[in-house]
Amino acid sequence: MSNLSHSISSLNSVAMGDKNADLVLKNCNLLSVYTREIIPKTQIAIINDRIAYVGPDASHTINSKTVVIDIKDKYVSPGFADPHLHIDQFVLPSEFAKKSLLCGVTSLFSDPIDIVSVAGYKGFLEFLKLGEDLPIRIFQVVPGGLPVDAKFSNCKTLSLSQEKSAIKHPHVLGMGEVFSWTKVTLREPKTMKSLSSMLECDCIINGHTAGASEKKLNAYVSSGILSCHEPINFDQVLERLRLGMWIMIREGSIRRDLKEIIPRVLSHGTYLNRLMFCSDGLDPLDITNFGHIDHCIRESIKLGLKPIDAVTMASKNNFDYYNMGKDLGGIAPGKLADILIFDNLKSFKPNKVFVGGKLVVSNGNLVTKLKKKVISPWIKKTVKLKKFSENDFQIKSKKKQVLANTIFMQTEIITKLSSAELSPNEGLVRASLDSDVWKVATFDRTQGTNKKSVGFLENFGADIGAFASSWSFHENDLIVIGSNDTDMAIASNHILKNQGGLVVVKSGKILASMPLQFGGIVSTDSFEKVSSNFESITNSIVDSGCKFSRPHLIPLFLPFLALPSVRILAGGIVDVKKRCYIPPII
Ligand SMILES: [Fe+2]
Structure with missing residues (x-):
């Protein structure tokens, strides 16, 4: 991911018309996740991998070298994100990306707990390589819950110093689901040290609070763990939101919770800005038959959620949670150009997908090559x-x-x-x-x-x-x-x-x-x-x-x-x- 600081001069110049854009999208019905409205006849100008201009008239950014695409009043949204999933399952990340991109998912927040449990830090580094240089953004976390019970477990995990080294990697954002929450409430020494070192470095820590409530949940949240994808009913969602948590509503191969939660979110009038969708992992048949985050959007709309709210939950909220809102989550100046184009707001299958301004899906087909990775024999x-x-x-x-x-x-x-x-x-x-x-x-x-x-x-x-x-x-x-x-x-x-x-x-x-x-x-x-x-x-x-x-x-x-x-x-x-x-x- 490019650093915005390196692009501000160029973005500013395009916005002002002092430099031409590489790409302009015209006649967009823009789903604005910032104002929760659909803005017709919008034009979007892109230079390199970022958006420079969004407004009614981008003609000042166009010269003979600019590619101009008429979107013909189709719907344009930011790319979707899955804020918590395990992609170290079934297929390699490059194979998973092929399916995920067709569903409009341009960012995956991967928790590679399985490969770490097999092969420790060496396995973690090997897996990181597989997620690099793909036409999809893959962000990683270090596993947060291994082992559940050291008395019986034989699994590998990361030492404190390995965790500290891992978070220096540019694609590692922090710590994954801390699923043995009793280790937190019992203040187990290594867990507390891990949490402290994540917080010292301003890293995100994902949660897993199945079965926790009241004082135990308070103790957990006060340890700096601010998300959970485990609520299986609305009461659990509300209890966690009230304590300042962010909720990833899970709809994947392990569990499907949308049907239980979304109707109560709507009838209660719950504040939506801290709600996201996540899969927690998808098997090959489920992603083929149901889809990915696009499926969550379709299902939520069927349950009564407004399309613009569903899209906001699938995009902006994820990046706000991960403190990445200046780079991703919406279509606005300065943001990375991860853009989806839909024929309608029913199927939510993208006709076109841009990642960093590059077309990766066109007419619903992948149009980008995925480099084959070299896998270490060990x-x-x-x-x-x-x-x-x-x-x-x-x-x-x-x-x-x-x-x-x-x-x-x-x-x-x-x-x-x-x-x-x-x-x-x-x-x-x-x-x-x-x-x-x-x-x-x-x-x-x-x-x-x-x-x-x-x-x-x-x-x-x-x-x-x-x-x-x-x-x-x-x-x-x-x-x-x-x-x-x-x-x-x-x-x-x-x-x-x-x-x-x-x-x-x-x-x-x-x-x-x-x-x-x-x-x-x-x-x-x-x-x-x-x-x-x-x-x-x-x-x-x-x-x-x-x-x-x-x-x-x-x-x-x-x-x-x-x-x-x-x-x-x-x-x-x-x-x-x-x-x-x-x-x-x-
Ligand atoms: Fe998980």
């Missing part, structure tokens, strides 16, 4: 495990009958501790497809510690042999759910061979596979290939009778200690509330 070798055999998944018992602790899946994400009676056969306690009791095994694949645990999981329902994944929040253990040890070993060896990914196995055959070569969590394949692989993984499990429609979320959340009630990590099965390990067999 980040493609993160499954530090040895070849598997059936023995790796065995649980032995000499008894005729055992009572097993089970992780009962209530949803793909929510678990409860349950139990099941199992009859060992030849000294081995096996899964039981008839009673829907599965083995679940986890192996530390990132640190190479040989830590592993095997337990039982209930209520999965699929008719498959094994489902394995190298991607989970935020342990990134290899997790294998299986009905028999043979298929579990085949699935694990497939992940080992691919150095990451998801795979479904039945009767010794691979039914579906999605390689995730970059850190075992991101694919280096094209968006289309990843999308197709992801669909195959989902369908092969769901069509076989799985009780849940998004089975990839099961291994993703199984080790996630920020949620109750029972989780499994390479170190063992964890009772989250009691903060203790529990055995697989009672």
